[in-house]
Structure formats: structure tokens, C-alpha cells
Amino acid sequence: MTKNHIYFIKCVVIIHHLTEVRVSKTIYKGDYFMIEMENVYKTYPNGVTALNGVNVKIDQGEFVYIVGPSGAGKSTFVKLMYREEKPSSGKIMINNYDLMEIKEKEIPFFRRNVGVVFQDFKLLPKMTIYENIAFALEVIEESPRNIRKRVMEVLETVGLKNKARFTPNELSGGEQQRVSIARAIINHPKIVIADEPTGNLDPETSLEIMKTFESINASGTTVLMATHSKSIVNRFKKRVIAIESGLIVRDEHRGEYGYEV
Amino acid sequence: MKFRTLTRHLKVGSKNIIRNGWMTVASIGAVTTTLILVAAFLALMLNLNEMAVNIEDDVEIKTLIDLTATEEDVLALGEQLKQIDGVDTVVFSSNDEELESLISGMGDQGNAWQMFEQDNPLNHVYVVRATDPQNTETIANEITALNHVDRVVFGKDVVEQLFQFNNYARTIGLVLIVALVFTAIFLISNTIKITIMARSTEIGIMKLVGATNGFIRWPFFIEGLLLGVLGSVIPIISILVGYYYLDSSVSGSISFSFVEILPFNPFAWQLALIVIAIGAIIGVWGSVMSVRKFLKV
Numbered sequence: 308m309t310k311n312h313i314y315f316i317k318c319v320v321i322i323h324h325l326t327e328v329r330v331s332k333t334i335y336k337g338d339y340f341m342i343e344m345e346n347v348y349k350t351y352p353n354g355v356t357a358l359n360g361v362n363v364k365i366d367q368g369e370f371v372y373i374v375g376p377s378g379a380g381k382s383t384f385v386k387l388m389y390r391e392e393k394p395s396s397g398k399i400m401i402n403n404y405d406l407m408e409i410k411e412k413e414i415p416f417f418r419r420n421v422g423v424v425f426q427d428f429k430l431l432p433k434m435t436i437y438e439n440i441a442f443a444l445e446v447i448e449e450s451p452r453n454i455r456k457r458v459m460e461v462l463e464t465v466g467l468k469n470k471a472r473f474t475p476n477e478l479s480g481g482e483q484q485r486v487s488i489a490r491a492i493i494n495h496p497k498i499v500i501a502d503e504p505t506g507n508l509d510p511e512t513s514l515e516i517m518k519t520f521e522s523i524n525a526s527g528t529t530v531l532m533a534t535h536s537k538s539i540v541n542r543f544k545k546r547v548i549a550i551e552s553g554l555i556v557r558d559e560h561r562g563e564y565g566y567e568v
Numbered sequence: 569m570k571f572r573t574l575t576r577h578l579k580v581g582s583k584n585i586i587r588n589g590w591m592t593v594a595s596i597g598a599v600t601t602t603l604i605l606v607a608a609f610l611a612l613m614l615n616l617n618e619m620a621v622n623i624e625d626d627v628e629i630k631t632l633i634d635l636t637a638t639e640e641d642v643l644a645l646g647e648q649l650k651q652i653d654g655v656d657t658v659v660f661s662s663n664d665e666e667l668e669s670l671i672s673g674m675g676d677q678g679n680a681w682q683m684f685e686q687d688n689p690l691n692h693v694y695v696v697r698a699t700d701p702q703n704t705e706t707i708a709n710e711i712t713a714l715n716h717v718d719r720v721v722f723g724k725d726v727v728e729q730l731f732q733f734n735n736y737a738r739t740i741g742l743v744l745i746v747a748l749v750f751t752a753i754f755l756i757s758n759t760i761k762i763t764i765m766a767r768s769t770e771i772g773i774m775k776l777v778g779a780t781n782g783f784i785r786w787p788f789f790i791e792g793l794l795l796g797v798l799g800s801v802i803p804i805i806s807i808l809v810g811y812y813y814l815d816s817s818v819s820g821s822i823s824f825s826f827v828e829i830l831p832f833n834p835f836a837w838q839l840a841l842i843v844i845a846i847g848a849i850i851g852v853w854g855s856v857m858s859v860r861k862f863l864k865v
């Protein structure tokens with residue numbers, strides 16, 4: 308069976324399971340990877356080389372952990388994917404955007420395909436939960452009607468409908484992280500990137516957050532998660548990419564965390 | 569830009585203005601001071617210029633004819649004057665006509681001269697006009713060299729003094745205004761820098777979720793624009809009120825009857841328009857400087 312056949316079957320299955328209209332778009336997906344890097348190097352202006360020739364291909368709909376010791380280059384790796392950083396050399400294609408050639412003006416539009424979640428949530432303390440999430444659509448000039456509709460939808464997805472009027476400070480860490488996930492997925496991104504999303508959370512809360520990511524992934528969104536959590540990686544079995552000193556040293560499907568601690 | 573987006577930028581921009589408190593007051597104050605001086609300076613310069621032009625247009629050379637000249641001499645001189653390069657018109661005016669215009673030109677004080685009517689001490693005169701007022705002095709010198717010319721009189725001094733004064737005032741005014749404009753721009757750009765810093769988290773999130781650079785920058789331009797325009801409110805009121813009183817007191821007063829200032833309408837309105845435009849430019853310029861330097865988008 309060719310790759311296209313597999314996609315077709317995958318998509319049919321997904322459509323049967325999900326009602327979201329946008330998922331059907333994946334049927335028309337061409338013969339390309341969602342994320343593709345070839346010989347990617349990244350040297351920061353201070354001379355530190357964080358990535359040393361990375362090659363990787365990630366398909367639409369995959370769930371991938373990025374693991375490795377601290378300072379290995381995990382954050383740098385994911386920063387390339389939402390164009391926070393540009394590679395020093397190599398080839399990088401994300402969702403069919405060539406990030407080596409992309410024009411400055413197109414970057415905002417590229418970023419609308421990628422949702423990002425951080426360890427520190429990055430919520431605006433003076434805004435309510437509702438406003439924090441709506442903000443992501445307001446600044447890309449969505450219509451107020453769509454914004455209202457989508458905010459209610461994603462609040463439902465992350466289970467925080469009853470906290471819409473609260474401010475971030477009135478929420479627990481886990482709840483705040485779910486708000487930031489809601490904000491990341493509000494624009495139906497093709498990819499969700501999370502850099503240590505459970506780094507500030509206790510194990511129990513981390514499990515809840517993982518379930519949220521799993522459900523996002525189940526709707527067809529590609530998920531990339533840099534993490535230090537052995538228990539999570541070993542419990543929710545996914546593809547594991549291990550980075551050390553800026554190189555991919557291991558890439559396994561249904562992999563183990565593979566480090567002590 | 570969508571109307572919704574514009575109102576959003578206006579809302580965010582004005583919110584920033586309120587948030588910045590004293591920096592906002594200082595910026596608006598600087599713009600206000602600058603614009604009041606600009607307005608006063610412009611009003612003065614444009615009026616002086618107008619006066620100078622009026623006087624210059626009026627420049628005529630009075631050729632006083634020798635008292636001893638015969639009638640033929642006078643006629644010959646008239647022909648000679650017409651031959652001079654650049655001379656437009658030559659008009660004869662007898663000593664009686666001269667005395668009459670002198671007396672009427674003096675108003676009440678002119679009565680004192682009436683005693684000369686019997687024994688007129690004045691010369692016959694040729695009034696010469698140059699085609700181009702700039703040539704007045706050259707022509708006057710040529711006339712002086714002719715026979716039967718007692719001396720020539722023309723408004724050289726008045727015009728030159730006025731122009732000289734104009735030049736000084738213009739230089740001093742310009743230096744002062746440029747310095748003030750830059751101070752105002754600097755203060756505004758500093759205020760906006762503070763806004764940018766205070767909103768850095770928000771700006772970071774906007775970039776992350778794919779807001780365009782233009783969208784991110786707009787509220788800062790609006791903030792600058794508002795600072796500039798708010799700074800021009802007091803100057804504009806001052807212009808309109810001040811110039812109205814100046815205009816009505818000058819044109820109503822006999823002692824100023826020789827001065828003519830530009831009329832309130834349209835001059836004061838034009839001045840107000842210039843002032844608000846300069847305010848807006850100062851504001852936008854200040855914000856562009858900050859946005860360029862501190863907003864890495």
C-alpha cells in the first residue's frame with residue numbers, strides 16, 4: 308500500500324470518529340511531511356551551536372516527545388518550528404512553508420498554523436480567561452461572532468467553561484496551563500508545540516494536561532512536546548526523539564524516556 | 569483596514585495614553601510649548617513678509633529736480649529717465665502737487681505745512697518705477713549721475729531694515745523651533761518606549777499567535793498621533809482667540825493704520841491647520857522612532 312492509501316484510510320477513520328469539519332481537509336493533504344528538517348544547524352550569535360545537523364521527518368497527526376538532558380537543544384529544536392529562531396543552515400519545511408526562504412511578511416500567517424504552549428503559560432494577568440483566549444483571534448482580526456463561538460468551544464475542550472470570567476491568578480497551575488492550551492488550539496492549528504508544558508505542575512495535574520494533549524492529537528493535530536518527565540513519556544507511549552549536544556541520538560516509535568531522573 | 573480593527577487600535581492607543589500618566593503629560597506639554605512658539609513665529613514671519621512685499625511693491629524713486637533747471641532741462645531729463653534700462657514708468661509731479669500730497673498724507677498734522685502754500689520750497693519731481701523692484705537701487709544710482717538731478721529718494725532703508733529684521737527673526741526662530749520640535753519628538757518616543765516595554769509580554773503573545781507587524785505597530789502610532797494632536801489643542805485655541813483680538817484691535821485702531829496684518833479669516837484657520845499638522849507629524853515621528861528601535865517585529 309502506498310503512503311497515500313494509508314492517509315486515505317487514516318482520514319476516513321478520523322472522519323468517522325470526529326465531527327469537526329476541518330479534519331476532512333486532511334484528505335487533500337499532498338505527499339509531504341508536516342515537519343521536515345535536513346541537516347539543520349543552529350548557531351546563536353554568541354557562538355553557541357545548539358543544533359548540529361538535525362534530520363527529521365514528522366507526519367501529519369503524529370505525537371512526538373523531544374527528550375534529552377538540559378542544554379541539549381530541545382528548546383532550540385522546537386523554536387525553529389514556530390519560527391522563533393531561524394536555522395543557520397540546512398533545510399526546514401513546516402506545513403509546506405519553507406522556513407529558510409519564507410518572507411518576513413509571511414511569518415505571521417505561517418504562525419497561525421502552529422499553536423505554542425510554554426512551561427510558564429504566558430497568560431495576561433489583567434485579562435479574564437475568556438479575554439486571554441479571545442485575544443489570540445482578535446489580534447488576527449477574526450470576526451467577533453467567530454471569536455465568541457470558538458472561545459466557548461475550546462473552553463469546552465479543556466473543561467474550563469465555568470471559569471471564563473476568572474483571571475489567571477484565580478486558577479490553579481493546571482487550569483492556567485489548560486487556558487494556554489485553549490489559546491494555542493483556538494485557530495485550528497495543524498501543529499501544537501509544547502516546551503515542557505508540565506514542568507511547573509505536579510504529577511497528577513500533569514496527567515490531566517497529557518489527556519488534553521492526547522485529545523487534541525486525536526482530532527488530527529500534530530503534537531510536539533519537549534519534556535523532562537520520565538513518567539509521562541513511559542506512560543503515554545508515543546514516538547520519542549532524543550537530542551544530545553544538538554544531535555538526534557535516538558528516534559523510536561512507542562519509545563521509552565531512556566534517561567534516569 | 570477594517571473599521572473594527574481601527575476602533576480596536578484607537579482604544580488600545582488611548583488606553584496606553586491614560587496608563588502612562590506623567591509621561592503623557594510631559595509629552596503633551598512639550599508639544600504644546602513647541603506649537604505655541606511655532607504658531608507665534610509663523611504668525612509674525614508671515615505678516616512681516618507680507619508687509620515687506622507690500623512695501624517693496626510700493627518702491628518708487630523720487631527724482632528731485634534741481635530748482636535751477638529750465639523747462640527744457642526738465643523735459644530732457646524726463647526723456648533720459650525713460651531711456652534707463654529697467655525703468656517701467658516715469659511720471660512728472662510738480663512741486664504744488666507734491667505739497668498737496670504731503671499735506672493730505674499727514675492728516676491733521678499736515679495743516680502745519682499749509683503755510684508753505686504761498687512759497688513752495690519743494691522740488692519738481694519725477695516719480696520713477698522699476699519694472700523689477702530688485703533693480704531700484706541700481707536705477708537710483710544711475711539717476712543720481714544725471715544732470716539737473718538734485719537728489720533721489722527711495723524707500724531703500726525701510727525695506728532693507730524690514731528684510732534684515734525678518735532674516736534675524738527667521739534664523740533665531742528656526743533654531744529655537746527645531747530644538748523644541750526635537751525635544752518634543754524625544755519625549756514622545758520615550759513615552760512610547762515605556763508603553764512598548766510595559767506591553768512586551770502582550771506583544772510576544774501577539775507575535776506568537778500570528779498578528780501581523782502592522783497590527784502590532786498601529787496602536788503605538790495612534791498613541792503618538794494622539795499625543796501630538798492633543799498637544800495642539802491649546803495652541804490652536806490660543807491662535808484663534810489671540811489672532812482674533814489682534815486682528816480686530818489692529819484694523820480698528822487709527823494709530824496702527826499704516827500696518828495691515830493678514831486677515832483672521834482665512835489666515836488664523838490656515839495657521840491652526842498647520843499647527844495641528846505639525847503636532848501630528850511630531851507625534852507620529854516620535855512613535856516611529858521608538859517602534860523602530862524597541863519593537864522587534
Ligand SMILES: Nc1ncnc2c1ncn2[C@@H]1O[C@H](COP(=O)(O)OP(=O)(O)O)[C@@H](O)[C@H]1O
Pocket residue numbers: 351352353355356357375376377378379380381382383384
Ligand atoms: N537565545 C540564545 N542565545 C544564545 N545561546 C542560547 C540561546 N538559547 C539557547 N542557547 C544555548 O543553546 C544550547 C541549547 O539550549 P536549549 O535549546 O535551550 O536546550 P534545552 O531546551 O534542551 O535545555 C544551550 O547551550 C544554551 O545555552
Ligand SMILES: [Mg+2]
Pocket residue numbers: 381382383502
Ligand atoms: Mg528548554
